[in-house]
Amino acid sequence: MNPLQEAVHLARRNFFTTTANGLGALALGSLLDSDKLLAAVSAGATAGADPLSPRKPHFAPRAKNCIFIFMEGAPSQLDLFDPKPKLNELNGQPLPESLTKNVRFAFIKKESAVLMGSPRKFAKHGQSGMEFSDLLPHLSQCADDLLMVRSMHTDQFNHHPAQLVLTCGRGTFGLPSAGAWLNYGLGSESRDLPGYVVLTAGRGTSAGTSLWQSGFLPSVYSGVLFRNQGDPVLNLRNPEGLPAALQRQGLDVLARLNEQRFEQMQDPEIASRISAYELAFRMQTAAPEFIDLSDESPQTLEMYGVDREDLKVKADRGGGPGQYRSYAKNCLLARRLVERGVRFVNLVHASWDHHSNLDAELAYNSGMADQPIAALIKDLKQRGLLDETLVIVAGEFGRTPLGENRGGSKNVTGRDHHPSAFSILMAGGGLKGGLTYGETDEIGWNIVRDPVHINDFHATLLHLFGLDHLRLTHRFQGRDFRLTDVAGKVVNEWIA
Secondary structure (H helix, E strand, O other), X not given: OOHHHHHHHHHHOHHHHHOHHHHHHHHHHHHHHHOOOHHHHHOOOOOOOOOXXXXXXXXXXXXXXXXXXXXXXXXXXXXXXXXXXXXXXXXXXXXXXXXXXXXXXXXXXXXXXXXXXXXXXXXXXXXXXXEEEXXXXXXXXXXXXXXXXXXXXXOOOOHHHHHHHHHHOOOOOOOOOHHHHXXXXXXXXXXXXXXXXXXXXXXXXXXXXXXXXXOOOOHHHOOEEEOOOOOOOOOOOOOOOOOHHHHHHHHHHHHHHHHHHHHHHOOHHHHHHHHHHHHHHHHHHHHHHHXXXXXXXXXXXXXXXXXXXXXXXXXXXHOOOOHHHHHHHHHHHHHHHHHOOOOEEEEEEEOOOOOOOHHHHHHHHXXXXXXXXXXXXXXXXXXXXXXXXXXXXXXXXXXXXXXXXXXXXXXXXXXXXXXOOEEEEEEOOOEOOOEEEOEEOOOOOOEEEOOEEHHHHXXXXXXXXXXOXXXXXXXXXXXXXXXXXXXXXXXXXXXX
């Protein structure tokens, strides 16, 4: 049913919602409010309302903001987070057919594949004894503030659908991303910046903008892609010679026209358009200010490594020269965004898809990401922001204990996609620090303790923000949708 037909349909039932001394309307309002849904339902329902106005959660939240650091392509957990001495012992040996019989791979040829150990050295860090690879000397210093989950699993073994599962809950086009759901449920505390900002580095993701879409939610909840140099958003500045007062008058006229159209069509996208124009007007001052790092101390810039040179290795997947500086600046900008009330910040870097040349390229990417991510966590903590800012570091799946023998090649230097078991890191936002959760078997093939599906991860994320994943819904095409679809449970063991 389109918005105009729905408006006509509602008008036919007007008698039932406006008579009987208003008792029906009062009862409905009471029911909606008891579920904390009234604000979400009414958000964007009128042309004059700001759909990003802050709204109350279902219950007291632990987190206010989220920084989601996405390692697109999927880093090797076996070389970074999940040491397997037994895998090294069995290096070069095949797996029993019983383990690979019903398993799908992207490129591995089962009949000739063999196990591949890791050359990385692991050590325990912090009072918690959390184990990290030698490629992560800075993140290992944050061990006692981190939650490491070694027992993640997902449904998809190819990049694009797996990335959609990680960000949208299912490997299907047209669904809202987690950041869109959070802004839909809670609104944003930032008046002059979007509630959902995306910063990218590297060569671009295989899933593209579908990773920060709003899906069937109004487009005002979509992620807004910012650049980390120059104008944050293209065409944001006024043309030369256009006075601000004249622009304001033009926007007012445009808003009145859009409001008239909204009254005719009742299309929430018109309200989103009005909101976008007003936000863009306010961003003309706020966006350039946020990207200007001149007010940051030299010590802070050095801590993040904003002026670092790239590691000199052959790393075709990393995205070309200048990635170390770009990634460091994105991490610093993420902190500046949450300071300014942005609800959800997504940092994306591609690619960690190491089907070959794993040792050199993983060293390159780890050198790029390790220092800035650790600096972000330390910086948030020393500013008193970590307790209310949830930091997530994740790829869409893991990598195989088997070396990749694409085309039957004997030159095996990488790992294939592995959705059955992988690791992620989190910090802050009401989570326990120093906890290593879950366990995989002695070669990292399957989960043997405390499995966590992506839907469970999303349910827990929403819970930290005071949202019940079963109650945060949106009706579309006759069905109530939610981020966790028909699954998901909160992992209470993660919560401090």
